[in-house]
Amino acid sequence: MKKLMRSDDLARDGRFKRVEVQERFLDRRMTPRMREAVEGRVGQSEGKKRRTEFSPEHPDAPDRARALMHGIFVGEIQALEGAGRTCWDFETGAGQDDVPFAMKLDMARQCWDEARHCEISVKLSDHMGTEIGEFAESAFLFEAACNPDPILRLTGVNRALEGLAIDVFNTMKEFGDTSGDPVLEFCEDWMLADEVTHVKMGSDWLKRVTENDPERRQRALEFQRVVDKLFSGGGFRGDDESSPVKLARRFRELAGFDSGEIDEIAELSKQALEEATARFNAEAASA
């Protein structure tokens, strides 16, 4: 069986339509978050009731929630595929290209969780009136899971992207609660509990495997920073009250992040928003 599969090799039926990661970055349109930044409204809701595109009183909230949860659904499929590949791609041992047997066991457990999340997501899609494949699939999670270094793979997927999933699940759990949707609220709560475990696995294995290799640990953390910034959705996820998806600080601490690391993610998201807004302004000016 092939090792180190590429995202192009992932099997999907005719309902799914893939959109390349680069295609996402070619989209020069102004997101609601960028509009807030251009109008100087980011961070202005300090102390006020949080109102974002996932607030029940927002006109677009139900459709934005459907699209976001479909993104989570395809992310769950890819997380299952990624954790499965990590079990297969590396030999058990103590070498640089090997992984401890206990880490493979953790990845196998994660496969079990992700498979359950796929089933939950399919049923949640039904509940939210979403067709499977209704929205484009981006394979960015699996692409992070293609890193040939197992520790970089774990920091990119388990710490950066599953960390993002913690923020999304926490936000959507609140949305389910405030909109009076118990199905959404409980689905998110159950999946959130597993995500905290997955991120903690990433944090623990990063520390254990790189205990005597500070240079490798540094490379892994740098890869995590790149993934965190790339997939902060141009500031879609952030720390201020006006962020559509808010950093879930408490759950991240439970998953092994220290406050300095969480502050750094908040800063990366802020930078991503500023860069996206500057790009939009420059293009609008030249148009």
Next chain:
Amino acid sequence: MATVSVTPQQFTFVMYDAGRIAEIASTLADQLGFGADEVIEIDIDEKTPLARTRIDSLESPVKLFVEGGALEDSQTPRHLGERASATSIGRLLLRVLDRRSGRFADAPAEDQLTLPQVVAWDTTAMGRLSALGYDAQEPRRRYAFRNRHGFTDTADQVFDRLWASDEPTWADVAAACEETARVIQPA
């Protein structure tokens, strides 16, 4: 057939075809009963992926404003979606006809409508588009309805009633809102 014009004619942020949008709108206008002498102008803001829409004029020329995301194919970002275009434009055209009909004479102005009222009225429009053979995504509309009217059996029954109504009135919409509100917030 009504005359439809689309602005802009050339898109730069998205890969939409103004001619195809005009065709979709013309077909809808014909099916819904707009006169051949009517003029419909559609102004599209292609710079945003959001999907807000607005009616700027009820009389000919009927003026519709649409944010680009309302016409987008959700499977192929930045490309025109046939289903999204038909349902977004169809909903607006039905709203125009409803307001002209006199059946909605008591309805508040567009910017005075509450979210539950908007969604209830939209439900009648989507049901009518579905009856014409358009894929109006009934489960999606039901989820939107539940978000505004409660995740209750009453809300589902009211949704079914509105979806099936072929000649709704403002009284129907207002009564629907009152009925679901009684369940969410009992007196």
